[in-house]
Amino acid sequence: MTAPGQGPGQAAAPEQAPQPAPKQGLAAELKGAVTPRAALLVIAVLLLQLGFITSYVGALHHPTPHELSIAVVAPPQVAPQLVAGLESVPDEAVKAVTAPDAETATAQIKDQRIYAALVVNPASTEDVLLVANARGPSAARAAETIVTGLEKAQGRTVKVEDVVPLAKGDANGLSSFYLVIGWCVGGYLVASILGVSAGAKPANADRALIRLGTLALYSIAAGIGGTIIVQPVLDALPGSFWGLSAVGALVVFAVGAVTMALQCLFDIIGIGIAVLLFVVLGNPSAGGVFPPPMMPAFWRAIGAWFPNGAGTDAVRSIAYFDGSDLAVPLVVLLVWAAVGVAVTFAAVLRRPRHLTRELVND
Numbered sequence: 456m457t458a459p460g461q462g463p464g465q466a467a468a469p470e471q472a473p474q475p476a477p478k479q480g481l482a483a484e485l486k487g488a489v490t491p492r493a494a495l496l497v498i499a500v501l502l503l504q505l506g507f508i509t510s511y512v513g514a515l516h517h518p519t520p521h522e523l524s525i526a527v528v529a530p531p532q533v534a535p536q537l538v539a540g541l542e543s544v545p546d547e548a549v550k551a552v553t554a555p556d557a558e559t560a561t562a563q564i565k566d567q568r569i570y571a572a573l574v575v576n577p578a579s580t581e582d583v584l585l586v587a588n589a590r591g592p593s594a595a596r597a598a599e600t601i602v603t604g605l606e607k608a609q610g611r612t613v614k615v616e617d618v619v620p621l622a623k624g625d626a627n628g629l630s631s632f633y634l635v636i637g638w639c640v641g642g643y644l645v646a647s648i649l650g651v652s653a654g655a656k657p658a659n660a661d662r663a664l665i666r667l668g669t670l671a672l673y674s675i676a677a678g679i680g681g682t683i684i685v686q687p688v689l690d691a692l693p694g695s696f697w698g699l700s701a702v703g704a705l706v707v708f709a710v711g712a713v714t715m716a717l718q719c720l721f722d723i724i725g726i727g728i729a730v731l732l733f734v735v736l737g738n739p740s741a742g743g744v745f746p747p748p749m750m751p752a753f754w755r756a757i758g759a760w761f762p763n764g765a766g767t768d769a770v771r772s773i774a775y776f777d778g779s780d781l782a783v784p785l786v787v788l789l790v791w792a793a794v795g796v797a798v799t800f801a802a803v804l805r806r807p808r809h810l811t812r813e814l815v816n817d
Contacts, residue, residue: 499727541605557583567779586616586618590771634681635743642733646712647718649666670712699773702766710762710791736757
């Protein structure tokens with residue numbers, strides 16, 4: 456049979472096999488596989504990872520006391536000598552004050568104004584050191600070590616009395632810290648998921664309000680759920696159930712709102728900035744493993760001003776100290792939440808109107 460366009464007796468031309476694409480060099484393949492944006496993101500992740508290691512190890516590898524507040528309850532002729540002895544501990548380890556009696560010193564410990572108190576018994580060679588393990592076992596141990604050394608130099612002994620003990624299910628005093636860390640993780644993860652699934656920046660103010668409303672509902676559920684776990688399920692923390700739940704909801708919302716705002720400003724990079732703030736800086740400085748007087752200067756200075764540290768302080772206050780010294784942590788959390796909401800709306804409202812209409816139509 457003759458193919459179209461082929462004369463009689465002519466053989467059909469063989470079909471041409473497809474030619475393979477010419478091989479590109481490794482450099483060209485690498486350029487096509489790894490975009491400059493991807494390369495920058497990988498470098499940013501490396502820096503974030505190294506920052507994580509530096510922050511955690513730097514904050515927690517060598518706890519030493521700094522201005523650990525210890526009150527002295529002693530007769531007037533003895534108290535100045537003891538205060539001077541405590542103040543002479545190297546590296547400004549102790550901030551010594553006086554208290555008129557043991558009852559006042561105990562009240563100051565429970566109000567979180569001091570960490571410990573040395574009560575001198577003039578009629579005996581054994582004195583009493585009042586501590587609060589609920590505020591941090593490491594601080595209590597540091598106070599005991601310092602006071603024991605001072606007493607031994609004077610031929611005296613000391614007996615330790617824990618005036619605010621930890622709950623039975625909170626043996627190491629870390630339950631409040633890990634509870635708040637869990638709440639923080641939920642806050643930035645849910646905000647990140649909302650951004651990835653529906654666009655980093657809401658299309659308009661109504662959608663921003665819907666997204667923040669969703670975050671608020673999630674925050675309430677997370678606050679209640681976390682408190683259920685640490686109270687009736689694990690019996691790890693005492694205190695008001697609804698008080699802890701409210702703090703939990705505020706922590707989750709504050710972290711989530713700021714993460715949402717960072718995504719509005721910086722797109723996916725905002726998630727990395729949120730990790731830097733709340734994981735790299737916030738977690739190790741929160742005063743969970745070691746309270747502020749046991750941490751290096753940088754982490755001691757920033758801890759109370761992050762949601763992680765403020766949340767931990769608030770939970771510990773509700774669980775063990777009848778809500779004393781609660782105002783500052785709550786204000787810190789409210790400020791973070793307000794900033795997150797304000798920046799989110801500002802980022803949405805400043806978007807050009809034509810771009811907003813295109814996003815809504817899409």
